[in-house]
Amino acid sequence: MTTSPTVPHGLRPVAWTRAHLDRLAHSATTTAPVIRGPLPRVLPADDIWDMWPVQDEDGSACLIHGRELWMGLSAPAVGHPEERHDVARIRLLATGDDGWTDLGHVFADGASLGSREWSGSAVRRSDGTISVFYTASGLRGEARPTFVQRIIEVRPKLITNDGGAVIEGSAEHREIVRSDGRTYLIADEIEGGPGRIRAFRDPGWFRDPADGREYLLIAASTAWDDRYTGAVALAGADAGGWSLRAPLLVADGVNHEIERPHVIVHDSSYYLFFCTQRHSFEPSDSAPTGLYGFVAPSLTGPYEPLNGSGLVIRNPPEQPDQAYAWLVLNDLRVASFLNYRGRPGTGAWPAEASAARAAFGGTLAPMLTLTLDSATSSLT
Template sequence: MQWTRHHLDLIAEDAATTAPLILGSPPQILPDLDLWDMWPVQEEDGSASVHLGRELWMGLSAPATGHPEERHDLARIRLLAKGEDGWTDLGNVFADGASLGSREWSGSAVRRSDGTISVFYTAAGRRSEARPTFVQRVVESRSKLPQEPGAHHEEIVRSDGRTYLVADDLEGGPGRIRAFRDPAWFRDPADGREYLLIAASVAWRDRHMGAVALAGAGPGGWSLGTPLLTADGINREIERPHVVVHESSYYLFFCTQRHSFEPLGSAPTGLYGFVAPRLTGPYEPLNGSGLVIGNPSAQPDQAYAWMVLTDLRVVSFVNYRTTDADAELTRSHFGGTIAPFLRLTLNGTVSKLSASVDAARCSPGR
């Protein structure tokens, strides 16, 4: 699938694809910590894993100090439990110094039939580096419990340097670095095989553009295939790709930010989606353009890092809330906590936002 300018030209702000405004002050789930990029620990059928009556979740966290963008240089994966009474913090997933990077970026997790949990994550930078770099590696850690000491961490799939650019930038920032990160685990019900969807970069003229890579598991380990999608010169940074099977169709979702488009701001920060009859495609953009959930123009950066669950609930986090699209984004604007859950309906190539799961904290937005 080539996602092109033609598709973006079809975007129009519409209630079916516009997120409601986030109202009030969302509760901080982790005192003194920012929290973002949430994902559930999955069972092998994709559903959320439940332990003692509570869903197990992971997300990125960092001390809630300094400029919010500095959190990426300190990110650790956190374990939480979600029940009817709210969220419970279960601490860092990995012991200090256990992961392969200087910090940990987004990924996924699945509970195996033997009770072990595989955590797939992005090792950003390298252990003990003098200053943060943007080297990215896809790693798996597997243990009886996520916090079990001595768990083995192994880089399992690498960018090939041909189809996919190597993500080894030493300097950079959001939208300006190559990607090979955000591994999302998926078992295809059609063949029973395990796959990882990976946010990647491919060459485009003298720059790079975003792509969704697919890696499949086999007897010899993980192997990379051709991209499921490329942002044909229109977007530099696709993030958090994942697949949900609904009514026998495969729905590919990812998120991206308005400043990652070329030209800047030519499409909204949002969740984008595509549908196909099988995992490998061919994919068609939902709603003609691919836009599934866009932030409202009144708060163009209010939420980010959407993930669609198997029951079509959508989780994200509260990002920057300001009515000025050109405002300097500061700590006073930053949410750093879980946003109200949304819910989708899917019907072939059409998606629609249904009522917010947490309507008390939302209002229809424009």
């Protein structure tokens, strides 16, 4: 049995419900094409996943010498792919017509506040600095990985040169917003693993053109009884720092783990996107791994699901795990990474290390493009 959440500011989140998911239908307009053949690797010797562009303050992609600046999680491409989460580091990259250039780790060894770094976002400021928002997972110096999650901002200088860009490594790493334990569960578990832990991570930066204020969208877990409590939390910037707001969306009883929430504004509507995996639904496999979305007239709603169900992009049924971590850009390009490819109906992540490694992509998947029309989306 569930109880009503404690919701700050009197706002009510939209509930993503089983009734929405019952409207989900297989359609070519929401199904990604099968990815065939090998793909070029962004990093030859490292896996990369959960990529995001560095934004300018108007939300557009940051350009350095005509090339887009990006970040992404990286780890050496060895061993079982699921172990990459235990050693993840944020990498700085540039991309243009000549492909991808590796600009190295964003932070110096031992600088971040966790034992590893998980997803976030970044924005270039007018004073020559760059705000990097990331998830500090675990604790610095811990003997083995724990699953403590904290939202961190660091604001180093971004120095451009003929080779691209360099981030100065001396800026302070600060925890800027905490789960309150009332509306949102505190993500401080010692034991766990991907898909089995509470969430307070993946800060996605957004400036609302309606009021000019900055916000963070955070993948969270609501603090009431049901185990399936995935949510999109909202934090707003003010003179004193960042403060938690009401969740934008809750998936009480429907989904355990909503990830990488973000918002874009298109044709004066606010589009809230997030991704989740098929094993995170209740019951498991009752909906596909994919990108899901809602639309509203303002940042705080009221939201309605795109395409009736919320489904925006799903993996094809014959390759249900081929891509993940979709991110919709302002120009409606959609980035994701090549995850597991294998026989239909099987999951490669439980396999032993060599089989899982053979099935894992660990690089950028082909870009997709969306068309958005009010509460309808389609792949173009």
